[in-house]
Amino acid sequence: MDAPQSSTATPARKRRSSQVPGTYAGFSQQTFRAVVHLLRAEIGDVVSVEVLDDVATVSEHGVIVEQAKNARANPIANAAVDFWKTLANWLDAIAVGQLSVDRTSFVLSVPSGCHGTLAEAFAAATTENAASEAVEAAQRFYARKLAHDASDDTELLATVRRVFGAPAQTLASLVQRFSIVRLSGNVTEEIERGLRTKAISPPVIPTAAKQMLGWVQTQLQQQHTDGKPPAVAAEQFYIQLTAFARAYDRDRVLSGLAPPPTDDEVRAEIPRRVYIQQLAIIDATDDQQITAAADYLRAATDRALWSDEGFVHKSAFDNYEAELRQFWDSKRNTIAIAHRDRSEPERGQLVFSECCTCKPQLAGAAPPAYFSTGSLHALSDVEEIGWHPKYRDELRSRRTAARKRAS
Numbered sequence: 001m002d003a004p005q006s007s008t009a010t011p012a013r014k015r016r017s018s019q020v021p022g023t024y025a026g027f028s029q030q031t032f033r034a035v036v037h038l039l040r041a042e043i044g045d046v047v048s049v050e051v052l053d054d055v056a057t058v059s060e061h062g063v064i065v066e067q068a069k070n071a072r073a074n075p076i077a078n079a080a081v082d083f084w085k086t087l088a089n090w091l092d093a094i095a096v097g098q099l100s101v102d103r104t105s106f107v108l109s110v111p112s113g114c115h116g117t118l119a120e121a122f123a124a125a126t127t128e129n130a131a132s133e134a135v136e137a138a139q140r141f142y143a144r145k146l147a148h149d150a151s152d153d154t155e156l157l158a159t160v161r162r163v164f165g166a167p168a169q170t171l172a173s174l175v176q177r178f179s180i181v182r183l184s185g186n187v188t189e190e191i192e193r194g195l196r197t198k199a200i201s202p203p204v205i206p207t208a209a210k211q212m213l214g215w216v217q218t219q220l221q222q223q224h225t226d227g228k229p230p231a232v233a234a235e236q237f238y239i240q241l242t243a244f245a246r247a248y249d250r251d252r253v254l255s256g257l258a259p260p261p262t263d264d265e266v267r268a269e270i271p272r273r274v275y276i277q278q279l280a281i282i283d284a285t286d287d288q289q290i291t292a293a294a295d296y297l298r299a300a301t302d303r304a305l306w307s308d309e310g311f312v313h314k315s316a317f318d319n320y321e322a323e324l325r326q327f328w329d330s331k332r333n334t335i336a337i338a339h340r341d342r343s344e345p346e347r348g349q350l351v352f353s354e355c356c357t358c359k360p361q362l363a364g365a366a367p368p369a370y371f372s373t374g375s376l377h378a379l380s381d382v383e384e385i386g387w388h389p390k391y392r393d394e395l396r397s398r399r400t401a402a403r404k405r406a407s
Contacts, residue, residue, distance in 0.1 A: 030054055031217040032191065033068055033109065034232065035209075038216065039194030041234035048231035049220050052099065062103035065090070066181075069110045076110055076119035076180065078141065081156050083108070083119055087174070088162040094170060101173045109181040123180045131176035132168075139164055200245050211244045212237070242310035256368040257309075258301035261294055269293035274395065275381040281394045282348030282387045292377050299374025302367070316363035324376055327358040328385045336389065348387035355385075 033055040037047045045059040052058075053065035067086045069075035075082040090106055093099040108119070118138045125131040142160055150161060163171065183190070188209060195205045195212075216237070220230040270276050270289055275296060279289050306312040331354040335347055342350070359372050379385045388394050 027213045027217055029068060029070075031213055031220065032188075033066060034220065035212055035216050036190050036194060037064070037066070038212075038232060038234055038237045039191065039198070041237070043235045043238070045234040046231050047234065047237075048229055051229045051231065052093070062105065063099065064105045064107060065099065066107040066109055069108065069114075074114045074116065076108065076114050076116035078116050078118045079156060080116065080119075081159055083116065084156065084159040084163055088159050090174060091163065091166045091170065094174070095166070101170055101177070104177060106174055106178045107181055108178070109183055112182045112184055114182065119180060122175045122178050125175055125178075128172065128176060131172040134175055135168070135172055198241065198245070204245060208241065208245055212241055215240050239310035243307075243313040256298065256302055256371070257305040258298040261297040265297060266290055266293040269296065273381060274383065275377040277395060277398060278377075278380045278386055278388070278391060279352070281391065281398070282345045282352060284349070284352070292373070295370040295374035296377040296381070297374070298368075299371045299378065302371060303375075312363045320360060320362045321375065321379060323360040324355075324358060324372070324379060325385060327360075328355050328376070328379075331355060332389075344389050347389055348391070352387040355387075 030049045034047050034049050037055055037057045041047060041057055042059060045057055048056050048058070052063065054068045055066045057064040067089075069082055069086075073082075074080060077083070086108055090099065094101045094104075118134075118141060121134045121137060122131075125134040142157075142164075145157060146161060146164075150158070153161065191209050191213075192205050195208055196202070200208055216232055219232050223230045267290075270293060273293070273296075275292060276289055279292055284292075303312075303317065307314065307317070328351070332351050335350045335354070339347055339350060355376055356373050358376075359366070359369070361367075362371070376385070380387070383392060383395065386392065386395075
């Protein structure tokens with residue numbers, strides 16, 4: 001589903017950046033609430049911040065808008081301007097078509113310990129009759145105060161008039177779909193509880209929470225900077241969460257997703273790829289070249305699939321390749337000293353054989369055996385590593401000879 005678009009029919013929302021103290025300092029309250037929404041969201045949903053409300057989830061089932069209040073005063077007291085202003089703003093959004101009262105759930109999140117008889121009566125009214133009765137009770141509560149000349153209204157009474165001035169059916173429908181969420185003093189508790197439902201082990205949860213808070217806040221800030229409505233697709237959120245969580249799961253094996261390549265696919269690699277030439281210049285056999293092509297193709301497919309499916313984070317691939325390069329450099333230097341009496345192709349064969357024993361973990365897991373050799377061939381294909389002691393000179397010489405034959 002597309003990200004929600006902001007409307008110019010209602011006044012621009014004032015951006016707030018209340019920061020969360022403690023362990024998760026540096027993240028805004030809106031970011032915390034956005035992550036809570038995302039952890040509840042389904043694929044296809046979009047969560048926005050400061051577009052439809054403080055936080056909103058748009059899905060094929062409808063919209064959830066959440067207005068978050070802090071603890072500076074009781075925001076749901078009967079005489080709380082914030083409470084009545086929230087209702088008035090929602091009614092304005094309904095009036096201009098920004099929200100559909102029949103497809104929207106209206107949430108007011110407040111600190112624990114906050115109470116108000118009218119707000120709580122609204123939240124408890126889940127049927128049409130109960131909602132109408134709750135509105136009538138609130139009107140009776142304010143009847144005497146509203147009876148005087150409106151020109152003398154305080155901000156509170158002016159806002160209450162706005163609410164009661166809305167169409168009765170619309171107000172009752174809003175109240176029927178209104179709820180209060182009380183936040184505990186631990187602002188991270190809800191996120192950590194949500195992460196536990198995603199099969200993330202307890203030791204990883206604090207790290208995963210910080211990672212996802214940081215990723216979401218960065219996405220929202222970048223979109224705001226770009227002049228776009230700040231929003232995050234649930235699908236992208238789950239790809240990032242899955243990739244990061246898997247990077248910290250130390251007790252698993254990465255399953256290969258790539259099927260074995262066909263004979264035609266393998267043979268198509270041999271005459272045109274640099275990694276095959278790298279093997280040719282150390283006199284590798286035809287069988288070794290065929291095996292190399294198969295490993296290279298399967299590793300490339302797995303790399304793409306693991307990344308697209310969120311199994312492995314990009315940084316894990318970078319770390320994996322760095323470990324392979326370090327191992328190659330060490331073995332090349334050792335063999336150059338220990339086997340200086342060997343021919344250069346023989347030394348190259350030794351380097352290649354030793355490197356094929358290198359089986360580092362990827363994102364804390366053991367990939368299939370072909371993945372490490374296939375990744376080595378990928379590095380040799382771009383000439384970051386090579387088997388022959390003078391592999392760059394040898395490759396250059398072969399290219400020159402090929403151009404001469406072609407001319």
